Amino acid sequence: MTSRMRIPRAVRSLLRAVATALVVPFLLFEEWGWEPLAALVGRLSRLPFWARLEERLRSLPPWGALLAFFVPVLLLLPVKMLALFLFAHGHAATGVAVLLLAKLAGTAIVARIFQLVEGPLMRIPLFARWYPRWKAWKDQVLNLVRQSRPWRVVRVFNRGIHRGWKRLREG
Numbered sequence: 001m002t003s004r005m006r007i008p009r010a011v012r013s014l015l016r017a018v019a020t021a022l023v024v025p026f027l028l029f030e031e032w033g034w035e036p037l038a039a040l041v042g043r044l045s046r047l048p049f050w051a052r053l054e055e056r057l058r059s060l061p062p063w064g065a066l067l068a069f070f071v072p073v074l075l076l077l078p079v080k081m082l083a084l085f086l087f088a089h090g091h092a093a094t095g096v097a098v099l100l101l102a103k104l105a106g107t108a109i110v111a112r113i114f115q116l117v118e119g120p121l122m123r124i125p126l127f128a129r130w131y132p133r134w135k136a137w138k139d140q141v142l143n144l145v146r147q148s149r150p151w152r153v154v155r156v157f158n159r160g161i162h163r164g165w166k167r168l169r170e171g
Contacts, residue, residue, distance in 0.1 A: 020141060027138055028145065030107055037104065038111035057116040062124045065117035072109040076102050 007015075044050040057068055079102040086095035114121075122128045145151055 024141060024145060027142060029103065030111075031138075031142055033104070033107045034111045037108035038115055041108045041112040042115070054116055057113060060117060060120055062120040062127075065120035066124060066127070068117055069110065069113055069121065072106055072113065076106045 045054050057065070060068055079098060083095045083099040083102065086092075086098060122131070
């Protein structure tokens with residue numbers, strides 16, 4: 001007979017806070033890049049091949065849409081492994097560059113695919129149930145980050161830089 005180990009509430013709260021803190025940089029990056037990167041990939045639809053590919057994606061059944069949504073994630077896995085290999089062999093700068101490029105490309109492609117297949121994905125009951133919960137949690141975390149003092153200080157600093165740059169260009 002096995003007994004189930006119960007994790008104390010304080011430990012669960014601490015683990016949840018640590019996990020959230022680790023996820024926040026990724027959430028911020030995707031929040032920043034999701035729309036503009038998807039729009040950038042969307043410009044490729046001017047090309048006949050790409051337009052046909054997007055049309056096929058739009059017409060996928062729900063499970064095909066789910067597969068299409070995860071294919072870029074799987075295809076970029078070897079690239080991310082390459083970045084780890086580079087880190088392990090003392091090429092940290094190259095590893096970071098490879099990782100950043102993979103993240104940019106992955107976010108761009110996944111964001112565009114999601115725009116194209118969101119309808120069919122929402123016809124999958126499990127996806128339709130969990131996606132709104134994920135989105136609500138993500139929005140709550142990002143709102144907390146945006147309300148934090150460090151975030152507000154950085155925003156003010158960035159606005160000052162943009163105003164200075166604008167004056168420099170105009171002057």
